[in-house]
Amino acid sequence: MSLSVTELHVPPPSCPDAALLALRPTIAIASATGNATPANFLRYTLWPLLKLQNETILAVVADFMLAHHADKQRQLTELMTCNLKLRYISIGVVSDLLTTAERSYHRQHCAHLNRRLLELSLRQVQCQVGTVVNASVA
16 A cells, blocks of 8 residues: 545544544545555644644643743753653644544654654744743743
């Protein structure tokens, strides 16, 4: 089987993933079967979910900044790279939206996918550092 990028359709209500898929917008996804590569899975599945969860990730990081009295970009980067709890929560915010098949594929490649997901999360938060710092001060 080759990698296919298709529009995601909501499965029949009897499928356990139906409620999950109804919560997230229709996105082009990489099939989690066949010759799917981690890079394509990251690009077509995890990246759109990361963008979808942008506000949630920013809020979580702002809460951590408040709890750890961090207030500058350098401290933000330190917090996101060194705090295991924040790293795991950042991964969880995105991976909670994976369907059963996507989660299975994610588990097979979790070391690589999680590392890249954390890099993308850090970059995304750094690009919006003003929003995060303002939210952590408020």
